[in-house]
Amino acid sequence: xxxxxxxxxxxxxxxxxxxxxxxxxxxxxxxxxxxxxxxxxxxxxxxxxxxxxxxxxxxxxxxxxxxxxxxxxxxxxxxxxxxxxxxxxxxxxxxxxxxxxxxxxxxxxxxxxxxxxxxxxxxxxxxxxxxxxxxxxxxxxxxxxxxxxxxxxxxxxxxxxxxxxxxxxxxxxxxxxxxxxxxxxxxxxxxxxxxxxxxxxxxxxxxxxxxxxxxxxxxxxxxxxxxxxxxxxxxxxxxxxxxxxxxxxxxxxxxxxxxxxxxxxxxxxxxxxxxxxxxxxxxxxxxxxxxxxxxxxxxxxxxxxxxxxxxxxxxxxxxxxxxxxxxxxxx
Numbered sequence: 001x002x003x004x005x006x007x008x009x010x011x012x013x014x015x016x017x018x019x020x021x022x023x024x025x026x027x028x029x030x031x032x033x034x035x036x037x038x039x040x041x042x043x044x045x046x047x048x049x050x051x052x053x054x055x056x057x058x059x060x061x062x063x064x065x066x067x068x069x070x071x072x073x074x075x076x077x078x079x080x081x082x083x084x085x086x087x088x089x090x091x092x093x094x095x096x097x098x099x100x101x102x103x104x105x106x107x108x109x110x111x112x113x114x115x116x117x118x119x120x121x122x123x124x125x126x127x128x129x130x131x132x133x134x135x136x137x138x139x140x141x142x143x144x145x146x147x148x149x150x151x152x153x154x155x156x157x158x159x160x161x162x163x164x165x166x167x168x169x170x171x172x173x174x175x176x177x178x179x180x181x182x183x184x185x186x187x188x189x190x191x192x193x194x195x196x197x198x199x200x201x202x203x204x205x206x207x208x209x210x211x212x213x214x215x216x217x218x219x220x221x222x223x224x225x226x227x228x229x230x231x232x233x234x235x236x237x238x239x240x241x242x243x244x245x246x247x248x249x250x251x252x253x254x255x256x257x258x259x260x261x262x263x264x265x266x267x268x269x270x271x272x273x274x275x276x277x278x279x280x281x282x283x284x285x286x287x288x289x290x291x292x293x294x295x296x297x298x299x300x301x302x303x304x305x306x307x308x309x310x311x312x313x314x315x316x317x318x319x320x321x322x323x324x325x326x327x328x329x330x331x
Contacts, residue, residue, distance in 0.1 A: 028040060029322050030044075030323045031076065031079070031322055031323075032319070032322065033317060033320075035318070038080075041124075042079075046075055047076075050071060050078070051068070051071050056071065076321060076325060081310050081314075082139065082142060084314065084317055085145055085146060085310070086138040086142040087313075090138070096144070100140060104136045108136075146306055146309070149306055153301050153302050153305050155298070156301070161293060164297050173281060173283045174284065175241065176241070176279065176280055177238040177240045178239065179239070180252050180274060181229075181233055181234035181236070182226065182234045183203075183206060183210075183216075183223055184224050184225050185223070185224075185269050186199075187199065187268070199269065199270055207263065210260045210274065211260050217232075217233025225269065226268075247266050248264055251273055255275035256275060259274070
């Protein structure tokens with residue numbers, strides 16, 4: 001489930017006051033959380049902004065209905081979680097100063113060219129200026145509440161760090177990698193069998209020159225059709241298994257340093273390869289990543305603490321979703 005982790009303020013403010021120009025077909029409330037209403041108007045604006053952040057077009061095709069339904073559910077989940085956290089902050093008596101609220105409102109206000117545009121957007125979202133200030137104050141208090149949860153997470157000691165390292169050795173292992181130079185002669189579009197045979201023949205003298213000791217990089221710059229690597233003398237850079245065409249990869253990993261392959265055919269054309277470098281599979285030593293790993297573990301623990309807190313708030317809450325969340329083809 002997507003979380004409202006952190007409630008990072010600039011993005012949060014834009015999302016909470018984003019993009020709903022249409023009123024929708026469900027007037028009134030979209031949900032209630034412990035009796036507190038989330039209006040349909042506010043939900044629809046949040047959903048539109050959330051959907052846009054995922055790169056989904058407004059005029060989505062019918063085959064995207066499942067995706068849009070999922071995004072509507074995720075948007076609703078986020079709004080419910082934000083309301084739960086804001087209510088928890090209120091119960092804890094967490095307050096935000098007027099100056100902090102002023103700064104948060106000003107940051108959003110700066111997006112608009114003039115006061116009228118800003119006022120109309122607030123109205124479209126169902127806010128008065130004062131009501132929006134109250135909303136910003138609640139979101140800021142909610143962020144402070146979650147920051148308190150994060151601060152309670154214990155530091156990562158050496159014993160915990162070393163246990164995590166042992167449990168995640170596979171994730172901390174660099175796979176075998178190779179670096180080759182190659183020369184590619186591409187197939188002709190819609191080429192016949194005779195065309196392909198001619199391209200194979202063109203590679204024969206190039207292979208002879210490469211195996212005769214000529215500079216492979218110079219040959220690649222002269223003959224290769226792979227314009228992504230041609231300028232670099234056919235150098236592919238390091239790669240691991242699963243990143244290249246299977247036939248190309250199989251030959252690359254079988255070569256010895258300095259060895260030039262027989263011609264290799266892939267969907268792109270005919271290649272010859274020369275192995276430049278091989279890096280064997282290697283487990284990263286703990287001392288090389290100790291502090292980075294410690295920070296990573298702390299981040300994981302912090303996210304888990306926030307998730308757990310939100311799940312507890314959900315479990316204790318009365319939540320009513322008052323609108324259907326399935327995305328219909330007609331809207």
